[in-house]
Amino acid sequence: MQLLITDLDNTLYDWVSFFSRAFEAMAAGLTELLGVDSQVLFDEFKAVHRRFGDSEYPFALFELPSVRQRFGHLPADELRDRLDGPLHAFNSARHRELRLYDSVADTLERLVSDGVVVIGYTEALAVNAAFRLQKLGVLKYFQRLYALEAAVPLSASPAAVLRDSDFVQIVPRRERKPNPQLLVDICAREGFRLDEAWYVGDSLSRDIAMANSAGVRSVWAEYGTRYDQGLWETLVKISHWSDDDVERDIQLRRQAKMVRPMYVIQSYSELLSLVAGPLGV
Numbered sequence: 001m002q003l004l005i006t007d008l009d010n011t012l013y014d015w016v017s018f019f020s021r022a023f024e025a026m027a028a029g030l031t032e033l034l035g036v037d038s039q040v041l042f043d044e045f046k047a048v049h050r051r052f053g054d055s056e057y058p059f060a061l062f063e064l065p066s067v068r069q070r071f072g073h074l075p076a077d078e079l080r081d082r083l084d085g086p087l088h089a090f091n092s093a094r095h096r097e098l099r100l101y102d103s104v105a106d107t108l109e110r111l112v113s114d115g116v117v118v119i120g121y122t123e124a125l126a127v128n129a130a131f132r133l134q135k136l137g138v139l140k141y142f143q144r145l146y147a148l149e150a151a152v153p154l155s156a157s158p159a160a161v162l163r164d165s166d167f168v169q170i171v172p173r174r175e176r177k178p179n180p181q182l183l184v185d186i187c188a189r190e191g192f193r194l195d196e197a198w199y200v201g202d203s204l205s206r207d208i209a210m211a212n213s214a215g216v217r218s219v220w221a222e223y224g225t226r227y228d229q230g231l232w233e234t235l236v237k238i239s240h241w242s243d244d245d246v247e248r249d250i251q252l253r254r255q256a257k258m259v260r261p262m263y264v265i266q267s268y269s270e271l272l273s274l275v276a277g278p279l280g281v
Helices: 015-034 036-054 067-070 076-082 082-095 102-113 126-135 178-192 204-214 227-235 243-256 270-276
Strands: 003-006 117-125 145-149 168-171 197-201 216-221 263-265
Touching: 003 036, 015 036, 015 067, 015 082, 015 227, 036 067, 067 076, 067 145, 076 082, 102 270, 117 126, 126 145, 126 168, 145 178, 168 263, 178 197, 178 204, 197 204, 197 270, 204 216, 263 270
Parallel strands: 003 117, 003 197, 117 145, 145 168, 197 216, 216 263
Antiparallel strands: none
16 A cells, blocks of 8 residues: 545544534524524524535534524624534534544554555545544644535635645535546546555445546445434434435435445554555555
């Protein structure tokens, strides 16, 4: 293995669980503050997320009709103060719930020390992805991060690594997974042949199908598919997906039944044994 391209969400950490729980904590705080039914807030979040094209749009809270109706006349800094409770609830839950899967940090450190180039590739917004890698203490192991462009410009970035840096490469939304050309382009840009690259991710329909089609060795992080389905349903309630996106996902999941990864791992550390095998050199 000379190049490892790794997915982030539910491959390095359990995004479904941490984000759902953080969001639920924020929604509970908003329900109490505004006196609005939680379902109304979920519907409003969904509408805002659709408008901005992402379920993790950083400023969605300030765009909610219920918030604007209650506090719309306030200056931005004062509005943030009024919403400090729900914001604090989200941040506290994120701090508590966001953590690497076992062995991820040690595995990345070992791979890099052995000369493997590690590249991150995610469909999360660049600002959110970089923040998580930084917070989890593994940003230093990545040579570059390929992440999704925002549907609208973000006026501020909490991740200093995004500023004046070649570290982050923005992926246009029209070139989303499972487009195999993305991996072909990443390998070319980073100076590696396809047969020198490995790709690890949790989604058969997006990650593994893409890697197989690109001719890159595919590793399915099956452990990333294990989470509370109730938490997944929370995400669906606030998803930015359009009806076309939902239909696309249904078709991809049907096709996933035919996808066969080259390798299946139950822990990120199992990558090390693959590196040590005859195909790992």
